[in-house]
Amino acid sequence: MDRKKTIITVSLFFLLLGCGTDSTIEKNKQDTPINVSNKQLNQQPSTRAKDILNNHKEITEIKAVNNSKKIVAAVKVKHRERFTLKSLKKKITKELEDEFPKLDVEFSTDQKIFLELKKLEEKIQSEQLTEKELSDELEQIIKLSKEQT
Amino acid sequence: MADKKKKNLPPNAQEYQAFQQQREVKRPLLKNCLKAFLVGGFICLIGQLISTFYIYNFNFTEQTAGNPTSATLIFFTMLLTGFGVYDRIGQFGGAGSAVPVTGFGNAVISAAIEHKTEGFILGVGGNIFKLAGPVIVYGVFSAFIVALIKTIIIGWGGF
Numbered sequence: 001m002d003r004k005k006t007i008i009t010v011s012l013f014f015l016l017l018g019c020g021t022d023s024t025i026e027k028n029k030q031d032t033p034i035n036v037s038n039k040q041l042n043q044q045p046s047t048r049a050k051d052i053l054n055n056h057k058e059i060t061e062i063k064a065v066n067n068s069k070k071i072v073a074a075v076k077v078k079h080r081e082r083f084t085l086k087s088l089k090k091k092i093t094k095e096l097e098d099e100f101p102k103l104d105v106e107f108s109t110d111q112k113i114f115l116e117l118k119k120l121e122e123k124i125q126s127e128q129l130t131e132k133e134l135s136d137e138l139e140q141i142i143k144l145s146k147e148q149t
Numbered sequence: 150m151a152d153k154k155k156k157n158l159p160p161n162a163q164e165y166q167a168f169q170q171q172r173e174v175k176r177p178l179l180k181n182c183l184k185a186f187l188v189g190g191f192i193c194l195i196g197q198l199i200s201t202f203y204i205y206n207f208n209f210t211e212q213t214a215g216n217p218t219s220a221t222l223i224f225f226t227m228l229l230t231g232f233g234v235y236d237r238i239g240q241f242g243g244a245g246s247a248v249p250v251t252g253f254g255n256a257v258i259s260a261a262i263e264h265k266t267e268g269f270i271l272g273v274g275g276n277i278f279k280l281a282g283p284v285i286v287y288g289v290f291s292a293f294i295v296a297l298i299k300t301i302i303i304g305w306g307g308f
Contacts, residue, residue, distance in 0.1 A: 110210045110211045110212065111201075111204055111210075111211050112204050112208075112209065112210040112211060112214075113210065115204070115205070144208065144210055145210065147210060147212065147213050148212060148213070
C-alpha cells in the first residue's frame, strides 16, 4: 500500500513538473545587436522584422537575415504555444508580408532553419560574406524550409 | 456473448467460476498504466534525442528528420529484439513498448525469428508480417476514414 502511494506521488510530481512556467524567456529575445555597420549587406529590414516580432509574447528568440530581394526569419516559440503553431505562423507571415511588400518573406518556426540563420548572422557580423554568397546561402535555407519529406 | 456461455454451463461449473473469480489475482491496472507511460515516454525521449541529433548534424529540418529517426529507432529495436532485450522491456512496459514505432519493429522481427525454422521463403517470408500486417491494414484503413471525414467537414462544413 505504501509503495503504491509512493509511486502515485512520484508520478504525479513528474506529471505536474511539465506545467511550470518558463522563467528563462525574456532574456535572450534581443540577443543580436542591431547590425547596420556592414554597409555591403544592408540588414535594416531584418532588424525591423526583429523589432516587430519582439512584440509577440509567444516568441522567445528571433533570427532574421535578408538580401535585396528576400527576407528569411525564424523564431523559437514558448513550448505551450507549439499547439497553435500553424495559426501563429500564418499570422506572423501575413504581418511580415504587410511590412515588407517589396521583399519575398519566408517565415519559419523550424529548429533547423533557426540554426542555419544563426550561423548566417554570425558570418554577416564577422563580414566574411559577399552579396552573392549571402544570396546563395539564403536560397539554400529557403529550399531547406520547403522540403516536405 | 460471455454471459450467454456462462448461463449454459452446468451449475457446479458456474460455482467454480464464481469461486475462481474471487481468488483470482487482480490486474494492477494503475501500476501497468504508469509503467507503460514511463517506458513509452522514455522511448519517445530517445526518439527526440535522435531527431535533434539529425537536425544538428545533418541537413534535416524538423519536418524531414522524422523519417531517419523512425528508421534508426526501428533498427535499434531489431537489434535489441535479436539479442532478447526488447522482450524484457515489453514484459515490463506493456503497451508503452508496443505503441511507439519500436513496437512495430519488434512485431516484424520477432515473427521473423520465430518462423526461421520453417525456412526462409515460406517461414520468414510468409510470416514476417503476421503481426505487423493488421497494423498496416488498419492503419491505412483508419487513415483513409479520418481523411474522408476531414474532407467532408472541410468541403461541406464551410470551415
